[in-house]
Structures are given as C-alpha cells and as structure tokens.
Amino acid sequence: MASPAKVKTLTTSDPHAVTEALNPKTTKFEFAGPIGALGVSVVTPVTLYLLHLGCSEISGGCPPPLLSLPSTLQSSRWLNAMWDTNVFLVYLGWYAYCLLCWRVIPGDWVEGTVLRNGGKKLYKMNGFACGLLTLGLVVGIILHHGPLSFTYIYDHYLALVSASIVFAFFQACAVYALSFRKGALLALGGNSGNVLYDWFIGRELNPSFPWADSINFDLKTFNEVRPGLILWLLNDISCMCEQMVRRGRHAWPTDSMILINLFQGLYVVESLWNEKNILTQMDITSDGFGFMLAIGDLAWVPFSYALQARYLAFTPRELGWVQSAIVFALNFAGYYIFRVSNTDKDNFRHGKNPKNNLKSMKTARGTELITSGWWGLSRHPNYWGDWMMALAWCMTTGFHTPITYFYIVFFVVLLTHRAMRDDEACRNKYGDDWDKYKKIVKWRIIPYIY
Incomplete structure (x- = not known):
C-alpha cells in the first residue's frame, strides 16, 4: 500500500488575504435560514423517536391505538428505554x-x-x-x-x-x-x-x-x-x-x-x-x-x-411467491437503473467511454454533459432507480400499515430537494450551457412525469 502524500496547499505572502478570499461570507441561506435549521435540528431526532413510538411493541402496535398514546408517553418503560x-x-x-x-x-x-x-x-x-x-x-x-x-x-x-x-x-x-x-x-x-x-x-x-x-x-x-x-x-x-x-x-x-x-x-x-x-x-x-x-x-x-x-x-x-417475485423484480429493476447510470457517469467523468455509446454536449468550461443513455432520459436517473428500490423495500411489509412506507415518502422529498440543489449549482457552474442542456434532457428524474 502506497503511503499517502501530503496535501497540496496554496501559498502566498499574505495568508490572511488568502483566507478572506477563499472564505467569503455566505449570503444565501438554505432550509429557510436559521429558523429552518433550528426546525430540522429538532424535527429530525424527534422523528426518530416518533417512528419508534408509532411502530413498536412498547407503544402497542404499528400504529398504536390512539387512546393508548397518552399512557404510552407516560410509561416508565418507554422513557427508561x-x-x-x-x-x-x-x-x-x-x-x-x-x-x-x-x-x-x-x-x-x-x-x-x-x-x-x-x-x-x-x-x-x-x-x-x-x-x-x-x-x-x-x-x-x-x-x-x-x-x-x-x-x-x-x-x-x-x-x-x-x-x-x-x-x-x-x-x-x-x-x-x-x-x-x-x-x-x-x-x-x-x-x-x-x-x-x-x-x-x-x-x-x-x-x-x-x-x-x-x-x-x-x-x-x-x-x-x-x-x-x-x-x-x-x-x-x-x-x-x-x-x-x-x-x-x-x-x-x-x-x-x-x-x-x-x-x-x-x-x-x-x-x-x-x-x-x-x-x-x-x-x-x-x-x-x-x-x-x-x-x-x-x-x-x-x-x-x-x-x-x-x-x-x-x-x-x-408474502408468498407471487408478491415476493413482484417485489424482487421492482427492486432489481431499480438497482439496475441506479447502478448502470452511476457507472456510466463515473466512467465518463474519468474519460472512459469504452463502447463510445454515450453522446455528450460540450460546454464553455471545456467539460461535457452526457446527453444519451440513461442520462439522456433524465438529469438524475440514479434517483429514479433509488425511488424504485425504496418502494420495493417498503412493499416487503405488505399493506397492513402506512408507517413502514415512511421511507419512500422521505426519499421522494430528499432526492427532489437534492435534485433542485444540484440543478441550481449546475446553472451557476455552466450558465447558459445548462439551459441548452435542459432543452435536450428535459426531465429532472422520471421521464415524462417529473
């Protein structure tokens, strides 16, 4: 195993000037700013507890009877746990x-x-x-x-x-x-x-x-x-x-x-x-x-x-053979889209296009954007595959409770937000070329739907 080399750093006669130039003040907030940051910081751990409260033996079911929730919250068993x-x-x-x-x-x-x-x-x-x-x-x-x-x-x-x-x-x-x-x-x-x-x-x-x-x-x-x-x-x-x-x-x-x-x-x-x-x-x-x-x-x-x-x-x-086969097929169809699209992206990014089967659009930055294959169908096909897998995972629990489908709902929100952040970052990075690219690859995640 090769030993790691030292990390390269930029040198200058005025390190304070470099620090100020490299670390500009943030002027644009995400998550609605400090109030949103506080909200997410509180809601995230609370949600983890609520998922357990809403789906566990301690609380009495998945979901538990509404009348039992007050006594469950006051239960020393739940609090001690x-x-x-x-x-x-x-x-x-x-x-x-x-x-x-x-x-x-x-x-x-x-x-x-x-x-x-x-x-x-x-x-x-x-x-x-x-x-x-x-x-x-x-x-x-x-x-x-x-x-x-x-x-x-x-x-x-x-x-x-x-x-x-x-x-x-x-x-x-x-x-x-x-x-x-x-x-x-x-x-x-x-x-x-x-x-x-x-x-x-x-x-x-x-x-x-x-x-x-x-x-x-x-x-x-x-x-x-x-x-x-x-x-x-x-x-x-x-x-x-x-x-x-x-x-x-x-x-x-x-x-x-x-x-x-x-x-x-x-x-x-x-x-x-x-x-x-x-x-x-x-x-x-x-x-x-x-x-x-x-x-x-x-x-x-x-x-x-x-x-x-x-x-x-x-x-x-x-589940039985029929439902198991459906869930299995959905998961591996999603996995195929997820893995092949990510592999194509990584190979292309590293200059590997062995079959020359991926078309691309040249940008003013000198880099290229893929416009064919899975990446020609949508700008985030890997998210599409992720959603399919998420749905298959939830379906392993059958249709007896909505709580186990929390994951797919969360993942839709997460990846939609991430796709929006990525689109904004690419717009700032590529400028007008990104608008041209979006005319070629029109769909954000799922073709003809979103």
Missing part, C-alpha cells in the same frame, strides 16, 4: 472499532477533487474491507452462539438512537469550534456568521482534528460510509435474529425478512465497494460538515432506514 449509559458506551465502542478498522486495514489512497485552495485531499478507501470483516465476525457469532446472541441492537434500539443523536450533537459542536482555527477552508454555504445556521449546515468544508492531518483522516467521508452505513446492515440482521428467536428453534425467517435483508444488504455492500464514488458527490465536494450531516450519517441512516426490518421482527409477514 430512551437512555442507557451502558448502551452509550457500547455505541462509543462501535465508533472506536470503525476508527480502528479504518486505521489498520489496508486500502487504496485516492485523490479527491481540486479544492478552492488549489490542493487535493487524499482519502483512504477501505470501507468494503471494513464491512466484510464486520459481517464475517457477526455471521461467526450467530453461527456459533445462535440468533439470540445478536438481538442486542433490537433489544436496545431506542437507547442506541439516543446515543447516536448525542454523539452527532457532540461532533457538530466540536467541528464548529475547530473551524475557527487558522487556515481552515470553510464551506461556501456555511460561513454566514449565524452560529445556529453554520453549526447546522457545516462551517468547515473538511473538518480536521489536531491528530488527523498527520494520517490524512477525513471525518466527513469516514462518517458517510462506515459507522452509520454498516450499522444499518447490522440493525437489519439483529431484527432478523429477533424474528428467528420468536419463531422458535431452527425456524427460518419469513420471506419478507429475507428480502429486506437481501435488498438493503446488497445496497450497503455495493455502496462500500464503490466507496470512491462519494468523492464527487455534493456532500463531499461542496457541503460543510455540521449537525445536518452528522445526525444524518450516524443516526438517521442506521435507524430510520431499518424501519421495515424492525416492523417485521415483531409482525412477521409471509
């Missing part, structure tokens, strides 16, 4: 384990995009190996000790949610404070001067700790892939183990539980395998790291995304 110091220490141990895996497991060092200061950061890509090791350890534990040995996540679900929220809050405060150190490169959207907004959106582009620069550790990419994404997979497995324990000795999980673990497991493993692709995503290239990304990576992904598996753990559903 929200915090456990031992569980918080377990969560810290999990995060430390992920850090250790990043440090000791070999991986390729990949350059990111050019930063505003003219340099590039180096990123260690070993997420797939970290995930494979973790999965191997978990499977070994289950095979040796049985499914009861891996129900801890399910049993301490609410306390783990609280632990991840607290840790995300701590991280956001720490990186905000560190962003005021000399020489920090700030995010263009996070330097407004409003403490709440900048803390939420992320003031620094690539937050760093005193010990991190010497080993090229990047908190943002680390959080994006490892602790939350792998924990999502482990959460699903824990829910499957819980269902197996309830169904009795030597019982198999239901077809619906197998499908949700297969679908989401493939999604996680595929994301880890293609880890380097995140280096060109908006989260990494332009967004700062604040509470928005911290709670999204550490709490929202592993716990809200596992809603279907958790529901199936205490409400087992057998």
Whole structure:
C-alpha cells in the first residue's frame, strides 16, 4: 500500500488575504435560514423517536391505538428505554472499532477533487474491507452462539438512537469550534456568521482534528460510509435474529425478512465497494460538515432506514411467491437503473467511454454533459432507480400499515430537494450551457412525469 502524500496547499505572502478570499461570507441561506435549521435540528431526532413510538411493541402496535398514546408517553418503560449509559458506551465502542478498522486495514489512497485552495485531499478507501470483516465476525457469532446472541441492537434500539443523536450533537459542536482555527477552508454555504445556521449546515468544508492531518483522516467521508452505513446492515440482521428467536428453534425467517435483508444488504455492500464514488458527490465536494450531516450519517441512516426490518421482527409477514417475485423484480429493476447510470457517469467523468455509446454536449468550461443513455432520459436517473428500490423495500411489509412506507415518502422529498440543489449549482457552474442542456434532457428524474 502506497503511503499517502501530503496535501497540496496554496501559498502566498499574505495568508490572511488568502483566507478572506477563499472564505467569503455566505449570503444565501438554505432550509429557510436559521429558523429552518433550528426546525430540522429538532424535527429530525424527534422523528426518530416518533417512528419508534408509532411502530413498536412498547407503544402497542404499528400504529398504536390512539387512546393508548397518552399512557404510552407516560410509561416508565418507554422513557427508561430512551437512555442507557451502558448502551452509550457500547455505541462509543462501535465508533472506536470503525476508527480502528479504518486505521489498520489496508486500502487504496485516492485523490479527491481540486479544492478552492488549489490542493487535493487524499482519502483512504477501505470501507468494503471494513464491512466484510464486520459481517464475517457477526455471521461467526450467530453461527456459533445462535440468533439470540445478536438481538442486542433490537433489544436496545431506542437507547442506541439516543446515543447516536448525542454523539452527532457532540461532533457538530466540536467541528464548529475547530473551524475557527487558522487556515481552515470553510464551506461556501456555511460561513454566514449565524452560529445556529453554520453549526447546522457545516462551517468547515473538511473538518480536521489536531491528530488527523498527520494520517490524512477525513471525518466527513469516514462518517458517510462506515459507522452509520454498516450499522444499518447490522440493525437489519439483529431484527432478523429477533424474528428467528420468536419463531422458535431452527425456524427460518419469513420471506419478507429475507428480502429486506437481501435488498438493503446488497445496497450497503455495493455502496462500500464503490466507496470512491462519494468523492464527487455534493456532500463531499461542496457541503460543510455540521449537525445536518452528522445526525444524518450516524443516526438517521442506521435507524430510520431499518424501519421495515424492525416492523417485521415483531409482525412477521409471509408474502408468498407471487408478491415476493413482484417485489424482487421492482427492486432489481431499480438497482439496475441506479447502478448502470452511476457507472456510466463515473466512467465518463474519468474519460472512459469504452463502447463510445454515450453522446455528450460540450460546454464553455471545456467539460461535457452526457446527453444519451440513461442520462439522456433524465438529469438524475440514479434517483429514479433509488425511488424504485425504496418502494420495493417498503412493499416487503405488505399493506397492513402506512408507517413502514415512511421511507419512500422521505426519499421522494430528499432526492427532489437534492435534485433542485444540484440543478441550481449546475446553472451557476455552466450558465447558459445548462439551459441548452435542459432543452435536450428535459426531465429532472422520471421521464415524462417529473
């Protein structure tokens, strides 16, 4: 494994002038400004709790009877389940384990995009190996000790949610404070001067700790892939183990539980395998790291995304061959669109067009925009595939409750908002060429619909 080179930096005789030039004041707010930032900061953790309250055995069902909600909220069982110091220490141990895996497991060092200061950061890509090791350890534990040995996540679900929220809050405060150190490169959207907004959106582009620069550790990419994404997979497995324990000795999980673990497991493993692709995503290239990304990576992904598996753990559903086949076909049709479109984009971006089958439009910047294939049908075909997969995941729970379909509703809102942000960024980047491109590729996500 090649050792990482030092990150290039722009030098000047007046570093204060460079800092001022590279870190202009943010004048345009997202999420309706500080009020919206406060709202999202409160609503996100509250929603995680509400999803558990609205769909769990503690509350009495999915959804629970309305008359039982007041007594459930006052129940010492539900309140006690929200915090456990031992569980918080377990969560810290999990995060430390992920850090250790990043440090000791070999991986390729990949350059990111050019930063505003003219340099590039180096990123260690070993997420797939970290995930494979973790999965191997978990499977070994289950095979040796049985499914009861891996129900801890399910049993301490609410306390783990609280632990991840607290840790995300701590991280956001720490990186905000560190962003005021000399020489920090700030995010263009996070330097407004409003403490709440900048803390939420992320003031620094690539937050760093005193010990991190010497080993090229990047908190943002680390959080994006490892602790939350792998924990999502482990959460699903824990829910499957819980269902197996309830169904009795030597019982198999239901077809619906197998499908949700297969679908989401493939999604996680595929994301880890293609880890380097995140280096060109908006989260990494332009967004700062604040509470928005911290709670999204550490709490929202592993716990809200596992809603279907958790529901199936205490409400087992057998889909049967016909419904299973429909759900399976929908998921893999979406996966095909998602994977092929992303591969075409990444290959084209790196100058690879092996069959010369992708047409493009030259821009005044000297770069090109794809105008054929999946990218000729819509400007975000990968989001289209994502939506299809999201619907298939929700359908594994059948049609007995609307709560397990929260994921598809959330994903429609998330990806629509992201597509709008991306379109605005491209309009600023390409100018009139972007308007010309939109006349060629008219549809934003789904052809002839949106």
